[in-house]
Amino acid sequence: MTKASRNYNYAFLDEGSKREIRRATLKAVAIPGYQVPFGSRELPIGRGWGTGGIQLTLSLIGPGDVLKVIDQGSDESVNAVNIKKFVGLCTNVETTTEAQRATLIQTRHRIPERDLEDGQILIFQVPLPEPLRIVEAREEITKKMHAEKDYAPLWLQLYESLIRYSKVTIGAEYPCLVEGRYMMNPSPIPKYDNPKLHEAKCLYLFGAGREKKIYAIPPYTEVVSLAFDDVPFEKESFEGRHCRLCGATNTYLDEVFDQRTGAQYHQCSDSSYCREQRGKD
Amino acid sequence: MFLNETPVLSVRDLVVRFGEGCPACLNHQGSMEKNRCAHCGTVWAANKVSLDVYPGEVLGVVGESGSGKTTLMRSLYFDFPPTSGKALLRDYKDGQKNIWKASSAKQRMIRNNIMGMVYQNPVMGLRMNYSAASNIAEKIIAAGSRNAGQMTYRAKELLTAVEISTSRMGEAPRNFSGGMQQRVQISKALANNPALLLLDEVTTGLDLSVQARVLDLIRKIKALYGISILLVSHDLAVIRMLADRTIVMLDGSIIESGLTDQILEDPQHAYTQQLVHSLL
Numbered sequence: 001m002t003k004a005s006r007n008y009n010y011a012f013l014d015e016g017s018k019r020e021i022r023r024a025t026l027k028a029v030a031i032p033g034y035q036v037p038f039g040s041r042e043l044p045i046g047r048g049w050g051t052g053g054i055q056l057t058l059s060l061i062g063p064g065d066v067l068k069v070i071d072q073g074s075d076e077s078v079n080a081v082n083i084k085k086f087v088g089l090c091t092n093v094e095t096t097t098e099a100q101r102a103t104l105i106q107t108r109h110r111i112p113e114r115d116l117e118d119g120q121i122l123i124f125q126v127p128l129p130e131p132l133r134i135v136e137a138r139e140e141i142t143k144k145m146h147a148e149k150d151y152a153p154l155w156l157q158l159y160e161s162l163i164r165y166s167k168v169t170i171g172a173e174y175p176c177l178v179e180g181r182y183m184m185n186p187s188p189i190p191k192y193d194n195p196k197l198h199e200a201k202c203l204y205l206f207g208a209g210r211e212k213k214i215y216a217i218p219p220y221t222e223v224v225s226l227a228f229d230d231v232p233f234e235k236e237s238f239e240g241r242h243c244r245l246c247g248a249t250n251t252y253l254d255e256v257f258d259q260r261t262g263a264q265y266h267q268c269s270d271s272s273y274c275r276e277q278r279g280k281d
Numbered sequence: 282m283f284l285n286e287t288p289v290l291s292v293r294d295l296v297v298r299f300g301e302g303c304p305a306c307l308n309h310q311g312s313m314e315k316n317r318c319a320h321c322g323t324v325w326a327a328n329k330v331s332l333d334v335y336p337g338e339v340l341g342v343v344g345e346s347g348s349g350k351t352t353l354m355r356s357l358y359f360d361f362p363p364t365s366g367k368a369l370l371r372d373y374k375d376g377q378k379n380i381w382k383a384s385s386a387k388q389r390m391i392r393n394n395i396m397g398m399v400y401q402n403p404v405m406g407l408r409m410n411y412s413a414a415s416n417i418a419e420k421i422i423a424a425g426s427r428n429a430g431q432m433t434y435r436a437k438e439l440l441t442a443v444e445i446s447t448s449r450m451g452e453a454p455r456n457f458s459g460g461m462q463q464r465v466q467i468s469k470a471l472a473n474n475p476a477l478l479l480l481d482e483v484t485t486g487l488d489l490s491v492q493a494r495v496l497d498l499i500r501k502i503k504a505l506y507g508i509s510i511l512l513v514s515h516d517l518a519v520i521r522m523l524a525d526r527t528i529v530m531l532d533g534s535i536i537e538s539g540l541t542d543q544i545l546e547d548p549q550h551a552y553t554q555q556l557v558h559s560l561l
Contacts, residue, residue, distance in 0.1 A: 148386045155422045156408075160415040162429055163451050228429040 011058040012090040017041050021059035021214070025205060028216035033178025034146075035129050035213040043209075050083060051209025053106045053125035057087060060121065061104060067095045068102035073110040073252070073269035080108070097272040109172070111193040113251050113273040116202035118219070124187040126208040129215065131175040131185035151183045158226055168231070176225045178217060183226075192235040192252045197223040243268045246277035287371050288333040289477050289509040290357075295366035297327040297352050297533075316349070316532040326352040327363070328533040334477065336371075339503060339510040341524025341541060343517065343556070349533040350513040351401070354481045356381075357511070358398045359388045370395055372476045393423040397470025401482035403462035406469065407454045413440060413465050414450040420472035439468035442505075443498055460491035464498065471502065478502075478510045484519055496522055517557065521545055529553050 009015065017039075024038035043051050061067065069084040071077035075097040083106060084095050096102050099112040106123045116122060132142040135153035145151070154175055161169040174191035178184045186197060187206055197204060197217055204217040217223060227233035242249045244256075244265045251273065253266040268274035300323030305311025312319045316326065327349040334340045342350050356363040362381065369376040372395045373383075380391055392398075400406040407416050414436040421432045437447045443464040454462050463483055470478055480499065484492040496519065503510060503523075514520055520527055520541060528538040529550065537550045548554045 144385070148389070150386070150389065152419065152423045155427070156411065156415055156419050159418045159422065159429060159432060160411050163412045163414050163418075163433075229427045230430045 008090055010091060011061050011087070012043070013041060013055070013058050018059040021055055024214045025056065025059070025216065028205070028214045029203070029218050031182075032218055032221050033182030033184040033215060035215045037212055038214050040209045040212040044086070045082075047210040048127065050079060050106075050108060050125040052207030052211075052214070053108070053123050053209075054083060054087070054207075055209060056123045056205050056207040056214065057083075057104060057106045058090075060123075061087065061091055061093060063091075063093065065093050065103045066101055067093050068097060068099060068105045068272075069095075069107070070105065070110060070112070070270075070272075071108045073254070074271045076271065098276070099272060109188045109190075110252070110269060111189060111196045113268070113270040115196075116200065118201050120202040122202055122204050124189075124204065124206045126185070126187040126206045126213075127210070128173075129185055129206065129208040129211050129213040131173075131183045146182060149181070151177075154183060154226060155228075158228070162228075162231060168227075168234070171236075174225055176223050179222050180224075184215065184217075184223075190236060190252060191225065191233075194223075194225045194233070195235065199223075238266070241266045243274060243277075246274045248274070248277055286336050287376065288335050288369075289371045290334040290511070291332075291367075291369045291376065292353075292357070293331050293367040293369075295327050295330040295353065295356065295368070296325070296364045297349070297356055297361075298364040299324040299326060313532075316347070325533050327356070330366075330530075330533075330535055332528055332535070332538070334509050334511055336509055337503075337507045338525045339512055339523050341520040341527040342511065342513045342530060343515060343520055343527060344530035345515060345556075347532075348530040350515075350530055351481055352533075353530075354398070354479050354511070354513055358396060358479055359392060370477070389423070393420055394473050395475055396477050396479060397472075397475040398479045399463065399466045399470050399481065399483050401485055403454065403459070403466050406466045407462065409455040410453055412451045413445065413454055413457075416454065416465060416469050417472050420469055424473045435472065436468075439471060440465075442471075442502075443468045444494075458491075460487050460495060463487065463495055467495075467498065467502070471506070471508075474506070476509060478508050480510060480512045482514055483512075484514070484516065492519075499523060517545065529556070 021038055024036045028036045041055060043054060067087055069080040071080040088095055099114045104121050108125045130142055132145055135157055136142050158168060172188040172190050173185055174194050175183055176186055176194055186194060199220055201219055203219055206215045225233040238253045241253055243253060244267050246268060248268055251268045251270060254269045255264060256267055257264055302323045303321035305320045306318035306323055317324050330353055344350050355361060357368060367379045368381055370380055373380055373391055417436040417439055418432040421435060436450055440447055440450055445461060445464055454465050484495050512524055524541045527541045527544045528535050531552050537553050545557055548557050
């Protein structure tokens with residue numbers, strides 16, 4: 001530990017704060033998909049930069065943990081690198097880029113391509129936890145709608161996009177019903193990742209620092225993406241495309257443009273998976 | 282004769298009060314300026330209103346502005362809770378339970394499945410930025426259907442019934458004319474085959490030829506679906522054309538009721554006499 005970080009408590013937050021966050025997390029796990037309010041703490045980064053996720057990470061992390069941080073699939077982006085540096089500085093835990101080695105993975109807007117296992121925890125950074133916010137601006141009303149399980153306006157939104165564009169146009173933040181009870185916003189992951197939430201072996205935790213909410217999907221929980229009986233849920237299709245680096249056809253691909261030539265190509269959004277695939281060959 | 286049957290809707294002693302009230306007006310002893318207590322300023326928007334709507338009948342409600350017609354309609358549609366009173370629906374718990382005491386989830390079910398409302402101002406009844414088809418689908422979704430094809434089929438069916446071309450069902454009612462907006466509202470209200478249709482000044486503000494089309498449509502709906510209608514209007518011509526029975530409201534109370542012809546030809550109350558006289 002460096003001299004500066006020795007002045008802080010282990011994992012930056014004081015023990016009382018960590019306990020409060022863990023208590024909210026336990027409640028969230030007990031009521032899958034329900035948004036539990038918590039007292040979001042001040043951190044050395046601004047609200048809206050992943051403070052919800054960081055607080056979850058800091059309150060759960062212990063000396064034996066291995067941490068991985070990803071930002072839209074990438075381990076190398078500024079946000080991911082700095083969060084990893086910060087947590088490393090105040091805990092001294094080992095960090096990794098390999099999804100299967102990590103016990104805690106903090107992520108912004110992606111789920112790793114590799115399926116997570118028992119005992120692993122995936123922590124999402126959530127900007128807007130409320131799935132009903134697009135149809136109702138008032139918190140008082142959305143709370144009531146959750147209480148009465150009144151999700152008709154979301155279905156209407158879905159129907160409207162079918163009428164207007166003949167297809168469902170929601171790409172990210174695709175709402176899903178957790179364990180048949182609470183409608184949940186899975187954070188801005190592409191809808192490609194939604195099926196991975198269903199009956200997963202790992203624990204998913206969601207933290208919204210600015211909005212002061214924590215929610216969770218415990219292992220082996222039913223998660224159903226919003227869809228009509230006769231218009232099934234469909235994730236993005238990358239048919240006919242492959243990763244330019246590893247050649248994968250079964251991953252979520254980012255569209256990239258060559259700055260010099262302007263040529264368009266695709267590559268895996270999950271950079272560590274891509275590197276792993278290339279190492280195999 | 283339909284008057285022998287169980288009423289679709291019974292309202293008993295509806296009171297809607299805006300204000301706390303004072304000993305004088307709460308005991309109905311103080312002097313009133315119209316429906317406003319002279320002492321404390323409390324407005325008695327509806328005062329002991331009772332009525333029955335029988336199966337297949339059109340009950341007209343007439344009265345001047347501020348007489349409590351819309352207050353009656355909007356409290357029936359749960360837009361605001363009444364101060365006191367009882368409303369029973371034949372199709373809700375066999376008319377044994379007061380709908381104003383039901384939970385908000387139950388009230389939403391009643392709004393969606395048993396009643397349909399057409400507001401004077403289409404902005405209140407329609408989602409102006411959603412397509413006409415979605416406006417109808419909203420009701421069907423709320424009733425529990427999760428089948429998009431079924432919704433589209435029903436939307437087409439209803440829009441055709443109100444003479445709106447199905448080629449325009451993807452357009453938002455914002456872009457429609459006033460008469461078309463009213464017809465979309467009517468089709469939305471009919472989406473779940475309700476037992477009771479509440480029409481609040483549906484033709485007010487429309488020009489005469491459009492008024493005639495909307496009125497024709499309501500007559501057609503009545504003949505076709507045998508639905509009961511509670512029709513509020515200040516226009517006696519509309520009442521004469523559509524209503525079987527009529528009640529006359531003044532300052533929040535019912536002052537006269539009876540068969541429409543009887544009310545219009547042989548009014549008993551001084552106010553009704555004046556109303557019929559001034560308009561005919």
